[in-house]
Amino acid sequence: MSQGTLIASAPPAVAPRGGLRRLARRNSTIAFLLTLPLILLILGLVVYPFLYALYLSTLNKRMTRFIGLENFTFLFTRETFWNVVFQSVLFAVSAVVLKALIGFILAHVLHALPSKGQRKWRGMLLVPWVVPPAISTLAWWWLFDPSYSAFNWALMGIGVDPVPWLGQSGWARFSVILVNVWYGSPFFMIMYLAALKSVPDQLYEAAAIDGATGWQKLRHVTFPMMRNIISITVLFSLIVTFANFDIVRILTNGGPQDTTHVFATYAFQVGIQSGDIPLGASVSLFMFPLLAVFAIFTLRGVNKRSKEMA
Amino acid sequence: MEGNGYPRRTVLRAAALGAAASTLPLVNVHGQSxxxxxxxxxxxxxxxxxxxxxxxxxxxxxxxxxxxxxxxxxxxxxxxxxxxxxxxxxxxxxxxxxxxxxxxxxxxxxxxxxxxxxxxxxxxxxxxxxxxxxxxxxxxxxxxxxxxxxxxQNKPALGRIDLLKQHGGLDIQAMYPANTTTGTGAKEWTWDAFLKAAEGCHKAGFPFGLAVGQFTDATDWIGSMFRSFGAELVNSKGDITAKTDNVRAALEYAKKLCAFIPSDVFSWDDASNNRALISGKSALIFNPPSAWAVAKRDAPQVAEHCWTFPSPAGSAGRFTPYLxxxxxxxxxxxxxxxxxxxxxxxxxxxxxxxxxxxxxxxxxxxxxxxTDFKTWETEGPPTGVVYNYPVKPHHQAQQFIACYPAPPEIAVQMYNQGIQAKMIARVVQNNETPDRAIAWAEREMEGFKRG
Known part of the structure; x- marks a missing residue:
């Protein structure tokens, strides 16, 4: 009886320990535990601020009253806000296209170099991406400085009139895009270089046997093999470029005449500097649906291609 | 409890002691102060x-x-x-x-x-x-x-004694000496005289360093200039009052003035005007004495020719930018x-x-x-350089914040978004008529009125 009792009571004592061990041994549990710090970081630094911004955007200027979507409908009536939308799209799309193009070319040039020299060039070309953007943008600001621009000094040396880099809308837009391209191209370059290195040589050999030209190899071998990495890199860069703050803030502060403002700088000016935090939150949230739609289509394409390849 | 060697009471006692100890620093703080x-x-x-x-x-x-x-x-x-x-x-x-x-x-x-x-x-x-x-x-x-x-801080005129005398026809030390009197030329110190001096200095290669961007130095001097023309964009009740002859006159004046200042002033920040003065390239800026103080350290040959004096007057009075x-x-x-x-x-x-x-x-x-502290009398070189930095009764000037008297919740947006500077930029850079710039400003300010 006592033995029977012992046997009967033993499983509850052993089962949790065994269950726990089994649970701990499961790959998904380990994966969850390893990603937990990141999940907590995302919850604290992305999800919570996002939800809080959503809440703020539904309040009136003094943050004393719920006004629903009035901040958004108000923004739709503002001329300056539509200029900001236009400039943000122009800034992000043109900068990302240029970065992708330059990164693609640089990656191919680097890939073609012998591995000894390649490392040196790779290191040098990564420098713009490694330097904190606030510091490098300050250096650019000195180059563009209205009165003491080094560029203008060089231009005047060859008899060309000085250029109002930051003083006229067109040039100011060009300048902020140029700095963003300079800063972001190495990211594309390194991602594309990694992708290029993973394309099996046999594919090129087979293409060569079939008599493919360089362009045909690029179009029918390289490009299809890189499509996923191109899509993801473009998506990441578009998100970061849309949310850019420091370059515009340091170079132009949104001027002249608000023509270089992007969502983040305009949100800062409206929300923090002018004391309308709910409206600032609404401006900053405006880029979310734009990016969400783009992200959904891009990731769907990536998934589809991954399944096809599998 | 077997195995860990700590009886329940010991653990509880330790916890109680820990809790009591943790309050000690607070007690100490109160004890000391x-x-x-x-x-x-x-x-x-x-x-x-x-x-x-x-x-x-x-x-x-x-x-x-x-x-x-x-x-x-x-x-x-x-x-x-x-x-x-x-x-x-x-x-x-x-x-x-x-x-x-x-x-x-x-x-x-x-x-x-x-x-x-x-x-x-x-x-x-x-x-x-x-x-x-x-x-x-x-x-x-x-x-x-x-x-x-x-x-x-105030942001009065900070000018070069030598350059303004030579090219602008102004003896600023005589106009506003370092005492409680004004001299010859002080009464005539108006925006018209300012324009004439700006033209002379521009021709001589020492243009006035007046920012027209979206930073505070630009907003402040432009705000005072508008006010001295009687140009009020929003009144104290919050009504938009931009469509007036005074606003048009201020914009037309600004257009004339912009012909005599560097063309890149629309992108100047709060440091650009300081650099213009310190480098010896500019004859006048609107600024606190910090620009002079830096010049004293980095370019003493410039600093010793600097002098602070009140802003010019317009038909509605003399207003010194104040922050x-x-x-x-x-x-x-x-x-x-x-x-x-x-x-x-x-x-x-x-x-x-x-x-x-x-x-x-x-x-x-x-x-x-x-406004009578000894420091303003004795600072130099030149001695008395900042005597006229605080607004004194004999200046017949008022301290002024741009966008006053608009209700502050509207004025803060006008101020931070540099509405007056943008109006000038539209007239000068886009060649818009003053009426078109005013119409644009009215639409913008309508949005600032939301509660």
Whole structure:
């Protein structure tokens, strides 16, 4: 009886320990535990601020009253806000296209170099991406400085009139895009270089046997093999470029005449500097649906291609 | 309990002792400083000695009153002070007292402790205050902050004596000597005379350094210029009053003036005009004496030819750009009594004089009776360079904040978005007519009126 009792009571004592061990041994549990710090970081630094911004955007200027979507409908009536939308799209799309193009070319040039020299060039070309953007943008600001621009000094040396880099809308837009391209191209370059290195040589050999030209190899071998990495890199860069703050803030502060403002700088000016935090939150949230739609289509394409390849 | 070797009672006793011990530091703080603890977030002064002087004053007061002081200097570079204010107002905790820049008192009025008692005593002691601080810190009849000495600044004309005499036809030292009189030419010191001098200096290769971008130096001088033409974009009731001949006249004047200043002024920031003066390329800027102080260190040959004097007058009067700071006490402060006592102490004449001396005359007290400190007479070279930096009765000028008298919740948006500078940019860069620029400004300001 006592033995029977012992046997009967033993499983509850052993089962949790065994269950726990089994649970701990499961790959998904380990994966969850390893990603937990990141999940907590995302919850604290992305999800919570996002939800809080959503809440703020539904309040009136003094943050004393719920006004629903009035901040958004108000923004739709503002001329300056539509200029900001236009400039943000122009800034992000043109900068990302240029970065992708330059990164693609640089990656191919680097890939073609012998591995000894390649490392040196790779290191040098990564420098713009490694330097904190606030510091490098300050250096650019000195180059563009209205009165003491080094560029203008060089231009005047060859008899060309000085250029109002930051003083006229067109040039100011060009300048902020140029700095963003300079800063972001190495990211594309390194991602594309990694992708290029993973394309099996046999594919090129087979293409060569079939008599493919360089362009045909690029179009029918390289490009299809890189499509996923191109899509993801473009998506990441578009998100970061849309949310850019420091370059515009340091170079132009949104001027002249608000023509270089992007969502983040305009949100800062409206929300923090002018004391309308709910409206600032609404401006900053405006880029979310734009990016969400783009992200959904891009990731769907990536998934589809991954399944096809599998 | 078997296995760990600690009986339940031992664990409980240890926990109780730990809890008691953890309260000890608090007890000690109270034991050492009966006035409690005070956390201050004050403006990080441009002039390095300004922070040292403030630390000395505050520390001495803390020791005398047995208050434990925690002092942070918060920079306005990158708007870090604004971010701090925004964060603390959201969290309802942080410092007990903060330095509030120009527009922030109105923005945070609900969270600021009324300070009518302090202002009453100070006014009784030191007399009249300038009306701008009342406009910025008195909300619905109650003072929500005390105008600060540290950080408050005027932005009068700061010109080159030699260049203005040679190319602009102005003897600024004779017009505004370092005493309580005005000389020949002071009465004629108008925006028309300014334009003539600007043209002369431009032709000689020393154009006036007037920013027309979206930073405060631009907004401030342009605001004063508009005001002296009687050009008011929004009145004190919040009605848009931009479509007037005075506004048109101000824009037309600005267009003429822009022909004689560098074409890149639309992208100048608050440092660009300083650099223009210090490098010897410009004959005049509107600025506090910080530009002269840097020149004294880096370009003494420029500094010794500098002189501060009032802004030109227009048909509606003479207005000197003014940018005050305030000392405000959060309503959620745990030591309001000590904070109030300190603010009052800092506002007294002795402390004000010490701050003005430490900042080489940069700081401007809010009381007219405090514009006679020795520092402004003795600073140099040239001696008396900043004598006319504070607005004195013989200047026949008023301190002015751009966008006044619009209700502050509208004015702050007009100010920070540089609405007047943008109107000028439209007229000059886009060749728009003044009426078109006014129509654009009206649409913008209509949006600023939302509650």
């Amino acid at each position: 009966s006035g409690g603890r005070l956390a201050l977030g004050l403006w990080d002064h441009w002039v390095p000695a300004g922070n040292d002087a403030m630390r000395k004053i505050v520390t001495e007061w803390g020791q005398k009153n047995r208050v434990e002081i925690q002092l942070d200097f918060i920079t306005s570079v990158g708007n870090k002070n604004l971010l701090t204010i925004a964060a603390e107002s959201q969290a309802r905790q942080g410092h007990d007292m903060l330095s509030f820049p120009t527009w922030e008192v109105h923005a945070k009025q609900d969270l600021l402790e009324p300070v009518d008692d302090i202002m009453g005593r100070l006014s009784q002691k030191y007399g009249a205050l300038n009306p701008i601080v009342e406009y910025l810190a008195k909300v619905e009849g109650k003072w929500r902050a005390v105008p600060a000495i540290s950080g408050s 005050p700071y305030f000392w405000g006490i959060w309503s959620f402060s745990r030591n309001k009594g000590a904070a109030k006592a300190l603010v009052e102490y800092l506002s007294e004449r002795e402390q004000a004089e010490a701050m003005v001396a430490a900042s080489n005359g940069y700081d401007i007290p809010p009381f007219t009776s405090m």
